[in-house]
Amino acid sequence: MLDKKIFLLFFFFLLNCIPIKHPIFSEREKEYFVYKNSELIQDVELDLNLNLKGKVHKVKGIIIVLTLKENTNIAYKIEKGGNTLIESLYLAEPAGFSRKYQAVKIMFKKDVFLDSDIKLFLKPDKDLFIWYGGEADVKNRVTVDGVPVEGKIYLDFIKSIQAKDKLREIYSKITENFKFNIFYLIIIILIISGIRFFSKQNGK
Amino acid sequence: MWSSIFIENSYEIFFLYKWILIGVLLRILVMPFFAHPDIVWINAGPSQLSNRIWNIYSHHGDGQNIHLFKYPPLTYFILGINYFAFKPFLHNIEYFDNLKDFNTFNDWMINPGIFQSLFFLKLIFLFADAAIGFLLYFTFKENYNTTIKYWALSPLALYSVFMYGQFDILPAAFIIGAIFLFRKERFEYCFLLLGIGGMMKHFPFLTLPVFLLCVPCGFGKKIVLSAISIFPYIFLSLPFLNSRSFIEDVFINSSGYLTSMRYFLAGYIAIIFINFITTFFFKVDRFYCLIKFSYLILSYYLICSEFHPQFIIWIAPLIYVLINESNRKYYYLFIIAYFIYINNWGRNSTWILLNPLDSELTLMPSINAVIEKFANYELIIKSAKYIINILLVVFLFSKIKISKTIKKKYA
Numbered sequence: 001m002l003d004k005k006i007f008l009l010f011f012f013f014l015l016n017c018i019p020i021k022h023p024i025f026s027e028r029e030k031e032y033f034v035y036k037n038s039e040l041i042q043d044v045e046l047d048l049n050l051n052l053k054g055k056v057h058k059v060k061g062i063i064i065v066l067t068l069k070e071n072t073n074i075a076y077k078i079e080k081g082g083n084t085l086i087e088s089l090y091l092a093e094p095a096g097f098s099r100k101y102q103a104v105k106i107m108f109k110k111d112v113f114l115d116s117d118i119k120l121f122l123k124p125d126k127d128l129f130i131w132y133g134g135e136a137d138v139k140n141r142v143t144v145d146g147v148p149v150e151g152k153i154y155l156d157f158i159k160s161i162q163a164k165d166k167l168r169e170i171y172s173k174i175t176e177n178f179k180f181n182i183f184y185l186i187i188i189i190l191i192i193s194g195i196r197f198f199s200k201q202n203g204k
Numbered sequence: 205m206w207s208s209i210f211i212e213n214s215y216e217i218f219f220l221y222k223w224i225l226i227g228v229l230l231r232i233l234v235m236p237f238f239a240h241p242d243i244v245w246i247n248a249g250p251s252q253l254s255n256r257i258w259n260i261y262s263h264h265g266d267g268q269n270i271h272l273f274k275y276p277p278l279t280y281f282i283l284g285i286n287y288f289a290f291k292p293f294l295h296n297i298e299y300f301d302n303l304k305d306f307n308t309f310n311d312w313m314i315n316p317g318i319f320q321s322l323f324f325l326k327l328i329f330l331f332a333d334a335a336i337g338f339l340l341y342f343t344f345k346e347n348y349n350t351t352i353k354y355w356a357l358s359p360l361a362l363y364s365v366f367m368y369g370q371f372d373i374l375p376a377a378f379i380i381g382a383i384f385l386f387r388k389e390r391f392e393y394c395f396l397l398l399g400i401g402g403m404m405k406h407f408p409f410l411t412l413p414v415f416l417l418c419v420p421c422g423f424g425k426k427i428v429l430s431a432i433s434i435f436p437y438i439f440l441s442l443p444f445l446n447s448r449s450f451i452e453d454v455f456i457n458s459s460g461y462l463t464s465m466r467y468f469l470a471g472y473i474a475i476i477f478i479n480f481i482t483t484f485f486f487k488v489d490r491f492y493c494l495i496k497f498s499y500l501i502l503s504y505y506l507i508c509s510e511f512h513p514q515f516i517i518w519i520a521p522l523i524y525v526l527i528n529e530s531n532r533k534y535y536y537l538f539i540i541a542y543f544i545y546i547n548n549w550g551r552n553s554t555w556i557l558l559n560p561l562d563s564e565l566t567l568m569p570s571i572n573a574v575i576e577k578f579a580n581y582e583l584i585i586k587s588a589k590y591i592i593n594i595l596l597v598v599f600l601f602s603k604i605k606i607s608k609t610i611k612k613k614y615a
Contacts, residue, residue, distance in 0.1 A: 170561050174237075176316040184236065184323065191229045198222035202215060 227356030249273025253284025370514035399433035
């Protein structure tokens with residue numbers, strides 16, 4: 001009986017099956033450097049052996065960290081001695097309904113940067129924001145190794161990632177905490193024993 | 205009321221314990237290894253309770269312009285007590301003690317102690333979810349066989365609670381507790397639990413009018429019951445009202461979600477009106493009405509919004525109840541559509557959950573970025589959202605096996 005009445009609501013629902021955008025918060029806009037849809041040029045220098053906390057990594061490429069308005073696309077071009085090495089377009093990913101800005105990372109392979117005499121051109125189709133917010137504010141803060149990237153285009157480095165090494169790293173990280181692992185295993189064994197016990201009781 | 209939980213010793217109860225343990229095992233297997241960085245912010249504010257900070261809004265928001273914590277005070281105290289209880293088992297607690305250095309949160313995430321910390325910080329979610337499993341069993345006993353299985357094997361809970369690490373399961377558990385007590389006709393406690401749920405996050409209050417309409421008692425008693433639900437919230441909020449950050453972060457921030465949703469507000473009023481007509485002009489079982497309209501309200505919110513991945517847990521327990529033989533295939537389709545839809549948040553809802561395992565994995569291109577090379581991912585995500593919307597409606601029409609119990613009117 002109730003289902004028949006509620007059935008009327010079905011049409012009501014169909015009429016309203018439209019996702020509606022939420023309001024976004026703009027009070028933090030003033031805390032960005034704003035580049036009004038203009039072309040940016042940055043000289044790039046690269047050391048192919050990256051020293052991080054005493055450990056030397058072979059560089060695989062470069063990441064450019066930027067803060068963008070949602071759905072901003074960026075055309076980028078890399079030149080060496082006036083010749084274009086690479087020219088492409090970065091299509092921004094959606095940042096979600098409650099975020100007006102997003103931190104994006106544009107990645108390049110190291111082949112592009114074999115020489116240091118190169119120029120990077122960026123041309124966003126909307127305003128480009130680069131964060132320089134107050135120290136106490138974390139919204140959309142871009143940090144690298146805990147250091148805020150403020151007011152400049154930051155060039156980070158992609159370390160060479162190999163699946164085998166990565167699995168080994170994850171494994172060693174998981175196994176590092178011996179006491180917790182023993183505790184965790186005991187919990188799991190106890191639960192499995194419980195499941196077996198109740199399965200047997202359940203089957204009687 | 206409680207005796208059946210402890211004394212009953214039959215096939216059914218062993219069946220229940222078995223599936224509860226299977227559910228707990230699956231949750232424990234994912235708890236330590238995945239988390240969204242939001243779990244840091246969710247606990248960073250409440251961790252200050254250990255430093256005897258009673259008003260986090262004035263301490264952080266007004267005093268330091270830090271707006272990490274945007275939830276009602278009860279959430280602060282519950283998560284703060286949870287943090288305090290498990291503090292001895294957490295790694296690198298200096299990070300929380302000295303939040304001025306909060307930009308180093310990634311160092312906290314990549315420390316090998318993170319697995320232990322995630323396990324203990326998420327234990328409260330496990331208790332809440334297990335409570336939901338028990339409550340669903342005892343509330344919908346006519347359908348216990350399927351309900352408890354869907355609870356145990358729910359990918360929605362595994363992802364949105366135990367991988368993503370959001371706390372929405374806590375107020376969701378209070379809603380299910382309120383539904384359980386409604387069925388047991390303990391209406392005062394029912395409304396108290398609903399109010400406590402609303403004191404943690406505001407969404408349980410959306411269902412308050414449905415509870416009030418469905419409760420079989422006179423107008424005067426309904427006023428008392430609504431007071432039982434709302435007054436604790438007002439009472440606990442009073443000490444914080446002079447804090448500007450409390451008003452902005454808790455009220456204005458959360459009301460911002462609703463104010464632009466004219467469709468939702470119009471539909472909400474219409475649903476309440478239909479609930480009123482159904483309850484008072486047709487002889488419908490009040491409990492059946494409560495389940496259907498509570499589900500309707502919460503799912504309608506999801507339909508009208510681009511909901512965050514964790515919001516699905518608001519209605520997931522009711523979906524377990526609504527699945528049956530005839531609509532099981534739609535449930536699987538719903539799961540697929542949900543996991544497509546969450547890609548709307550790019551890496552934020554996918555690879556970033558791998559941060560505790562290895563932070564470099566979060567740099568992998570999002571699934572959207574891969575898909576967009578050969579298809580229109582926006583269209584795919586929009587289609588997934590439409591499928592979710594339609595299936596939420598389809599579940600509404602599922603028949604629930606309920607032996608009719610609540611019709612009489614109380615004084």
